Amino acid sequence: MRPQIVLFGDSITQQSFGSAGWGAALADAYCRKADVLLRGYGGYNTRWALFLLHHIFPLDNSNPPVATTIFFGANDAALFGRTSERQHVPVEEYGDNLKIMRLSPTMLVVLITPPPVDEDGRMEYAKSLYGEKAMKLPERTNEMTGVYARQCIETAKDLGVPFIDLWSKMQETEGWQKKFLSDGLHLTEEGNAVVHKEVVEVFSVAGLSSEEMPYDFPHHSQIDAKNPEKTFQQQQCLARPL
Amino acid sequence: MRPQIVLFGDSITQQSFGSAGWGAALADAYCRKADVLLRGYGGYNTRWALFLLHHIFPLDNSNPPVATTIFFGANDAALFGRTSERQHVPVEEYGDNLKIMRLSPTMLVVLITPPPVDEDGRMEYAKSLYGEKAMKLPERTNEMTGVYARQCIETAKDLGVPFIDLWSKMQETEGWQKKFLSDGLHLTEEGNAVVHKEVVEVFSVAGLSSEEMPYDFPHHSQIDAKNPEKTFQQQQCLARPL
Numbered sequence: 063m064r065p066q067i068v069l070f071g072d073s074i075t076q077q078s079f080g081s082a083g084w085g086a087a088l089a090d091a092y093c094r095k096a097d098v099l100l101r102g103y104g105g106y107n108t109r110w111a112l113f114l115l116h117h118i119f120p121l122d123n124s125n126p127p128v129a130t131t132i133f134f135g136a137n138d139a140a141l142f143g144r145t146s147e148r149q150h151v152p153v154e155e156y157g158d159n160l161k162i163m164r165l166s167p168t169m170l171v172v173l174i175t176p177p178p179v180d181e182d183g184r185m186e187y188a189k190s191l192y193g194e195k196a197m198k199l200p201e202r203t204n205e206m207t208g209v210y211a212r213q214c215i216e217t218a219k220d221l222g223v224p225f226i227d228l229w230s231k232m233q234e235t236e237g238w239q240k241k242f243l244s245d246g247l248h249l250t251e252e253g254n255a256v257v258h259k260e261v262v263e264v265f266s267v268a269g270l271s272s273e274e275m276p277y278d279f280p281h282h283s284q285i286d287a288k289n290p291e292k293t294f295q296q297q298q299c300l301a302r303p304l
Numbered sequence: 305m306r307p308q309i310v311l312f313g314d315s316i317t318q319q320s321f322g323s324a325g326w327g328a329a330l331a332d333a334y335c336r337k338a339d340v341l342l343r344g345y346g347g348y349n350t351r352w353a354l355f356l357l358h359h360i361f362p363l364d365n366s367n368p369p370v371a372t373t374i375f376f377g378a379n380d381a382a383l384f385g386r387t388s389e390r391q392h393v394p395v396e397e398y399g400d401n402l403k404i405m406r407l408s409p410t411m412l413v414v415l416i417t418p419p420p421v422d423e424d425g426r427m428e429y430a431k432s433l434y435g436e437k438a439m440k441l442p443e444r445t446n447e448m449t450g451v452y453a454r455q456c457i458e459t460a461k462d463l464g465v466p467f468i469d470l471w472s473k474m475q476e477t478e479g480w481q482k483k484f485l486s487d488g489l490h491l492t493e494e495g496n497a498v499v500h501k502e503v504v505e506v507f508s509v510a511g512l513s514s515e516e517m518p519y520d521f522p523h524h525s526q527i528d529a530k531n532p533e534k535t536f537q538q539q540q541c542l543a544r545p546l
Contacts, residue, residue, distance in 0.1 A: 079332040086328035090321040093342055100335055105524025113536040114521055137524075148529035279356055282347025282379075287390035294355040 063125050064278055065096040067270075070111070070118060070163070071133030074177065074249060074257075076102030082251035084258040091262060095275040096128065107137040107151045108159035119165050128170060129270055131261060132163050135176035136247060139202055139210040146201040157213045164221050170268050172261065173218040173225040175211035177253065178232050179204040180239035183246025202247065224268060226260045305367045306520055307338040309512075312353070312360060312405070313375030316419065316491060316499075318344030324493035326500040333504060337517040338370065349379040349393045350401035361407050370412060371512055373503060374405050377418035378489060381444055381452040388443040399455045406463050412510050414503065415460040415467040417453035419495065420474050421446040422481035425488025444489065466510060468502045 069075050069085050078085030079100055089098035101118050103111060111134060119126065138156040140146035151159070164171045181200040188196035211229035218225035232238045232253070239246070242253035249257065265271065285293045311317050311327050320327030321342055331340035343360050345353060353376060361368065380398040382388035393401070406413045423442040430438035453471035460467035474480045474495070481488070484495035491499065507513065527535045 076335055077332075079328050079335060082323065083328070083332070086321050086325070086331065089328065089331070089342060090319075090325070093318055093321060093344065097339075097341055099339055100331060102335065103521065103524070110524070110527055110532055110536075113532065117521075149524070279345065279359075282345070282352070282391070285352055290352055290355065294352075 065275075066099055066125075066127040067092065067096050067265075068099045068101055068118065068127045068130040069133070070101045070130055071174070072102065072106050072111075072137055073104035074102070074136060074247075075100070075131070075133050076104045077248060078102060078254070078257075082254050084249070084254040084261065087254070087258040088261060091272045092275070094277050094279070095272055099127070105137060105149065106134070107140075107149050108134045108156050108163070109138075109151045112159055112162060115163060115165070121165075126166060126169055129172065129265060129268075130169060131172045131174055132160065133174040133176075134160070135210040135214055136179075136202070136207065139176060139179075139207040141201060141203065141206060144199060144201040145197045153209055153213050156210055157217045160214060160217045161221060164223060170265070170270060171221070171223045172264050172268075173214050173221075173223060174257070174261075175214040175225070175227050175229045176207050177228050177243065177247070177249065178238065179207045180243050180246035183239055183243055185246075187245035200246075224264045226257075226264060228257065228260065231260065232256060307517075308341055308367070308369040309334065309338050309507075310341045310343055310360065310369045310372040311375070312343045312372055313416070314344065314348050314353075314379055315346035316344070316378060316489075317342070317373070317375050318346045319490060320344060320496070320499075324496050326491070326496040326503065329496070329500040330503060333514045334517070336519050336521070337514055341369070347379060347391065348376070349382075349391050350376045350398050350405070351380075351393045354401055354404060357405060357407070363407075368408060368411055371414065371507060371510075372411060373414045373416055374402065375416040375418075376402070377452040377456055378421075378444070378449065381418060381421075381449040383443060383445065383448060386441060386443040387439045395451055395455050398452055399459045402456060402459045403463060406465060412507070412512060413463070413465045414506050414510075415456050415463075415465060416499070416503075417456040417467070417469050417471045418449050419470050419485065419489070419491065420480065421449045422485050422488035425481055425485055427488075429487035442488075466506045468499075468506060470499065470502065473502065474498060 085100055137149040138151035140149040142150045179202045181203055184200045208229055215225055215227055232242050242250055244250045280293055327342055379391040380393035382391040384392045421444045423445055426442045450471055457467055457469055474484050484492055486492045522535055
């Protein structure tokens, strides 16, 4: 069985196999070594995601994933009393829910904070969709999302698992608002590249570097063309099914 | 268990999660509905791929894939007596091998012919790598690859399974040589888009349209925010694991 890497999160995970997406880039980097399974649920907060937890990670799984990214918070941080308040989850509950999501100490769990929010970008996006009927106040603020990001980091430290402080990381770059975010919240191609780079780095530090993982089957240049049975027998592959 | 779609093939499959790749686009199209598993083996011909067959499709799998693309031939068609002759497989054996790969009548199998070959592109690519030491004659010709493409189509007809005649399809477009192929053999972003479109179409005709498949879990807008248990119980999800 090939190792599995699960990407569990909200729309920023769900969209990660789109154009230049960070999930697809990860699947490409781990091709012939691990399967990258997409478990992104647009609009979900951690409260709702908990209902899916044991479906995605069955307790009786004899072959659990080797690693999982847990990437929530963008919806939990939606402000109470604004247009997305139904998605709001109090910050303490957000931290508690993340703790529940770390199901097994043998599976590498990487917590990723929500990205920063470009409030102007959110307003522009709403206006492009709804015109004059658009919200007058942003439904998320960068400041409040930062509170959730810090909660995510604190939780990771409590659990002793690695984390990616995407909220801070992205804001280190001048013009992050448009460079990394397409609508003030979701990722541009360059934003996807940041997430990809960070995930690859954390996985490598944790001993899951793609370069160091074996190919599932021999590289074609290693196959004895005159006697391929020999190559595949050595690699414990089945004999040719004829 | 979520349905699985397997992409089985050579480098053109292996690279399909790269930039704007057809495999990643498929995973994106089927997100929250099916898992797209990458089983691409660069350099492999059908003779070598048979050794992997029962590893990738175990006979005792209680949850076999719903669909599989089988996309070989580009290496089988490498010319005998040229630089890639070790990959060459006679065309009759290529057809026989494809037949063996159709393991189950309940799994949708789609045979894809190799893409056309741009011989000039191959030569230019070799020269860019090896300079004056590059091969003087192309290791593949478009004509010979066409023979394999026809064999693939005949095999699909014999088996009664759908096929994609990529060899012919691509050559319908003026300038296919550079538009669809990056090195005379592998796909550009536009070439990837052709494969993606064709696969989506064949899957749809066969009743595997992404639009008609159900989401694995409720869309976030359908969740009762005041009483999420209700929504997830209706969807036969597990109660909250607290």
